[in-house]
Amino acid sequence: MDIISETAQDGILERRFDLKVGDETVPGLHWLPEHADAPHPTVLIGHGGTQHKRVPNVLGLARQLVAELGYGVVALDAPGHGDRMTEQERAEAEAFRAARQAGGPLPPLAASRRARMAAVAGQAVAEWQALLDDLGSEPRWADGPFGYWGVSMGTSFGLPLVAREPRISAAVLGLNALREGSDQQRADAEAITIPLLFLFQWDDELMSREAGLALWDAFGSAEKTMHVNPGPHVGIPLFERDAAAAFYRRHLGG
Amino acid sequence: MDIISETAQDGILERRFDLKVGDETVPGLHWLPEHADAPHPTVLIGHGGTQHKRVPNVLGLARQLVAELGYGVVALDAPGHGDRMTEQERAEAEAFRAARQAGGPLPPLAASRRARMAAVAGQAVAEWQALLDDLGSEPRWADGPFGYWGVSMGTSFGLPLVAREPRISAAVLGLNALREGSDQQRADAEAITIPLLFLFQWDDELMSREAGLALWDAFGSAEKTMHVNPGPHVGIPLFERDAAAAFYRRHLGG
Numbered sequence: 433m434d435i436i437s438e439t440a441q442d443g444i445l446e447r448r449f450d451l452k453v454g455d456e457t458v459p460g461l462h463w464l465p466e467h468a469d470a471p472h473p474t475v476l477i478g479h480g481g482t483q484h485k486r487v488p489n490v491l492g493l494a495r496q497l498v499a500e501l502g503y504g505v506v507a508l509d510a511p512g513h514g515d516r517m518t519e520q521e522r523a524e525a526e527a528f529r530a531a532r533q534a535g536g537p538l539p540p541l542a543a544s545r546r547a548r549m550a551a552v553a554g555q556a557v558a559e560w561q562a563l564l565d566d567l568g569s570e571p572r573w574a575d576g577p578f579g580y581w582g583v584s585m586g587t588s589f590g591l592p593l594v595a596r597e598p599r600i601s602a603a604v605l606g607l608n609a610l611r612e613g614s615d616q617q618r619a620d621a622e623a624i625t626i627p628l629l630f631l632f633q634w635d636d637e638l639m640s641r642e643a644g645l646a647l648w649d650a651f652g653s654a655e656k657t658m659h660v661n662p663g664p665h666v667g668i669p670l671f672e673r674d675a676a677a678a679f680y681r682r683h684l685g686g
Numbered sequence: 687m688d689i690i691s692e693t694a695q696d697g698i699l700e701r702r703f704d705l706k707v708g709d710e711t712v713p714g715l716h717w718l719p720e721h722a723d724a725p726h727p728t729v730l731i732g733h734g735g736t737q738h739k740r741v742p743n744v745l746g747l748a749r750q751l752v753a754e755l756g757y758g759v760v761a762l763d764a765p766g767h768g769d770r771m772t773e774q775e776r777a778e779a780e781a782f783r784a785a786r787q788a789g790g791p792l793p794p795l796a797a798s799r800r801a802r803m804a805a806v807a808g809q810a811v812a813e814w815q816a817l818l819d820d821l822g823s824e825p826r827w828a829d830g831p832f833g834y835w836g837v838s839m840g841t842s843f844g845l846p847l848v849a850r851e852p853r854i855s856a857a858v859l860g861l862n863a864l865r866e867g868s869d870q871q872r873a874d875a876e877a878i879t880i881p882l883l884f885l886f887q888w889d890d891e892l893m894s895r896e897a898g899l900a901l902w903d904a905f906g907s908a909e910k911t912m913h914v915n916p917g918p919h920v921g922i923p924l925f926e927r928d929a930a931a932a933f934y935r936r937h938l939g940g
Contacts, residue, residue, distance in 0.1 A: 659911055660902070660911065660914065669911070671932075678925075678929070
């Protein structure tokens with residue numbers, strides 16, 4: 433982990449780093465209590481599609497977990513996102529955002545984007561695992577426990593990550609649904625047995641209610657709670673951030 | 687409100703009272719902070735079928751809301767429950783409990799009980815409203831705000847109560863479902879517009895998933911969150927008590 437810069441605000445340290453994973457340079461952010469010398473839990477935040485490591489909902493959750501619980505938090509730019517976007521990807525993301533704001537049908541690029549994202553899921557998982565390896569080199573956060581938070585694309589990548597990665601012991605997922613014919617996705621969901629909080633929007637324009645419920649139903653976890661709220665895909669109520677903090681406190685301590 | 691007895695434990699006062707409502711004497715409990723002179727919010731707890739005002743889940747929630755938030759809490763024996771049971775009702779309730787514990791099919795009395803409960807819903811609503819009138823005579827809790835908590839039968843009675851009673855400004859409901867052909871139930875749900883937390887058990891042996899989701903969907907509230915957990919009717923995880931406390935704190939203060 434190469435530290436690029438460090439800033440502090442309101443007792444929260446924000447470290448901008450680059451992580452080398454094979455040929456890729458993965459830009460990330462690490463938030464932690466400014467004067468924390470003791471070991472503490474760390475939550476990994478996987479941002480949504482077209483977003484990046486420092487969008488307001490990632491930053492807000494990160495700062496809350498550090499300030500309230502004394503946790504560390506890490507966010508990475510996912511493959512093809514943030515500082516890793518090509519010009520074409522940037523243009524597509526802009527078109528997608530504009531179409532969604534206009535409220536009309538989403539452009540066909542959505543399907544191609546989704547296919548591309550599916551193709552890089554393995555890469556995203558490898559990057560999170562490299563990040564966990566790297567954190568393990570520093571005694572302050574080597575032992576975890578580690579949590580994961582990611583909805584929408586953050587769940588698309590989070591499913592295979594959490595299914596394969598024993599170091600993650602509690603996860604908040606959501607805004608995602610069981611895809612018909614995707615045996616791998618179902619197998620990943622069934623392989624997940626850690627405590628889960630699953631956030632779902634009842635009027636999600638990208639996911640059907642039935643398929644969202646079916647994904648939650650497929651998880652192998654004994655403790656899995658689904659929080660359903662009215663409203664569109666981008667519209668999880670802010671109080672669910674408090675629910676996530678309470679969930680992590682229960683399972684990761686702090 | 688005639689105070690029958692008062693006890694205090696761990697800073698929590700428990701007052702056993704009788705409330706006269708028409709010809710009925712309604713036994714109730716009022717928990718409050720032992721040395722609270724200031725106004726504070728009050729939550730009304732409606733217990734489930736075959737239960738009473740001091741079953742462990744009612745007592746546990748009541749003590750938590752007093753200790754953590756400084757609230758007052760009131761529970762009443764519903765019509766035909768607790769100290770108001772006839773010998774026949776007591777025998778039926780015992781049979782119902784025994785059948786549920788045995789895990790077999792529920793006895794036919796369940797249907798007759800349900801019909802009887804539906805017949806006394808209006809009485810139950812009148813008793814809660816008389817209780818609110820009575821609380822209004824004491825400045826310490828006259829102004830509220832007031833919340834309601836009740837699942838299963840506590841929701842059967844809570845729906846018409848919350849739909850009609852403007853003094854209640856936040857409610858936790860659940861373990862209930864939209865009954866086909868019940869226009870009144872649907873109308874009550876649609877008339878409710880206060881913030882709601884709705885608790886549902888995915889493997890509820892008494893309610894179908896579809897009908898439970900349909901009830902939540904029918905509520906008129908802009909803020910309504912459904913928490914779904916795996917498990918049977920009697921099996922809401924204990925952490926949902928913390929979620930209820932956080933919900934009340936957000937809407938009633940304290």
